[in-house]
Amino acid sequence: MIPLDRYPKEITLRDDARMILRPMIPEDADGLWSFLRQLPEIDKSHFHEDVDQREVVERWAKSIDYDAALPILAIQGDRVLGSVTLYRNKTGWKQRVGIVRILIAPDHRHLGLGTAMIREIRHLGEKFALNYLLAEVIEEQQAAVRALERMGFEKTGVYRNFVNDRKGHLHNLVVLLHPMSGLEKEMFY
Amino acid sequence: MDATSIDLRRAYHQLERLLNGIAVALETEDIPAARLDLGKAVEALHTAGPGEEGPEALRYLDHALSYAHRVIGDLLHEKGLPPHSPADFAEWYDAGEVPFREDW
Numbered sequence: 001m002i003p004l005d006r007y008p009k010e011i012t013l014r015d016d017a018r019m020i021l022r023p024m025i026p027e028d029a030d031g032l033w034s035f036l037r038q039l040p041e042i043d044k045s046h047f048h049e050d051v052d053q054r055e056v057v058e059r060w061a062k063s064i065d066y067d068a069a070l071p072i073l074a075i076q077g078d079r080v081l082g083s084v085t086l087y088r089n090k091t092g093w094k095q096r097v098g099i100v101r102i103l104i105a106p107d108h109r110h111l112g113l114g115t116a117m118i119r120e121i122r123h124l125g126e127k128f129a130l131n132y133l134l135a136e137v138i139e140e141q142q143a144a145v146r147a148l149e150r151m152g153f154e155k156t157g158v159y160r161n162f163v164n165d166r167k168g169h170l171h172n173l174v175v176l177l178h179p180m181s182g183l184e185k186e187m188f189y
Numbered sequence: 190m191d192a193t194s195i196d197l198r199r200a201y202h203q204l205e206r207l208l209n210g211i212a213v214a215l216e217t218e219d220i221p222a223a224r225l226d227l228g229k230a231v232e233a234l235h236t237a238g239p240g241e242e243g244p245e246a247l248r249y250l251d252h253a254l255s256y257a258h259r260v261i262g263d264l265l266h267e268k269g270l271p272p273h274s275p276a277d278f279a280e281w282y283d284a285g286e287v288p289f290r291e292d293w
Contacts, residue, residue, distance in 0.1 A: 009269070010269040011266065011269055012269055012270055012271040013271060013272070014271055014272055014274055016271060018269075104293065109293060110293065112271070112272040112274075112293075113293075114293030115262070115272060115293055116266055116272065119222075119262065119263055119266045120266075122222040123220065123221075123222060123263075125222075126221035126222050127221075143293040144293055146293070147293035150259075151259065152222075152226070152259070180222075180225075181221050181222065181224065181225040
């Protein structure tokens with residue numbers, strides 16, 4: 001069962017700005033489109049599809065499947081300011097590993113929104129009884145790496161020239177893992 | 190290291206009181222990640238020990254405080270309140286600058 005009863009959830013940033021966190025719904029297509037357009041190029045590197053195409057975003061919004069990917073948006077008025085998505089496998093050997101992707105609007109960085117999104121995804125990871133959260137970040141995104149580490153993610157590897165951005169330039173990939181509370185109870189070695 | 194044994198003992202007991210207070214606040218909250226961090230904070234505090242001295246004790250006290258800050262952050266987040274920011278308490282630090290800040 002997906003633990004969505006905590007939404008909409010109000011949060012307050014360091015500058016006292018208030019916003020709500022809630023799962024994305026199909027009607028968020030416009031807001032998500034505007035949000036993605038303001039992101040710097042490097043933040044869009046991980047997408048498998050061209051998010052500069054509006055029809056791609058509209059298709060995402062129509063095909064939301066919370067069991068596979070649960071996107072939580074930070075919304076102020078009608079503006080999307082951030083998103084954190086928890087990707088899960090329903091079956092298979094990685095079904096207890098959740099993959100995390102976080103995006104923050106450039107004009108709302110350094111206010112604690114990224115950290116709030118990490119707190120939220122840790123909470124969801126615990127509620128889904130995951131054993132690990134996994135985050136992959138391009139090494140240049142140092143603020144994100146530091147925030148993840150401060151929230152309990154451990155850097156497990158840096159892969160040199162491992163990923164390419166949308167222009168084909170290579171970047172180092174930082175992989176971080178967050179062990180969840182249920183893990184210790186299950187370990188058998 | 191500038192901290193004396195009295196400083197360390199005082200810090201230990203202050204942290205112990207802080208963690209006890211946090212534990213009470215957490216009792217009524219459903220925040221598993223925070224409970225895990227509180228457990229780590231208590232473990233670090235016990236490792237530091239009430240009468241221990243030296244850089245190792247100081248390091249574990251620092252770990253306990255870091256975990257405690259994370260739990261406080263979770264509690265504030267759950268209540269919809271602004272995050273705790275160490276920079277707000279800069280005037281109380283005797284270090285040249287606050288060693289950590291909100292980055293993201």
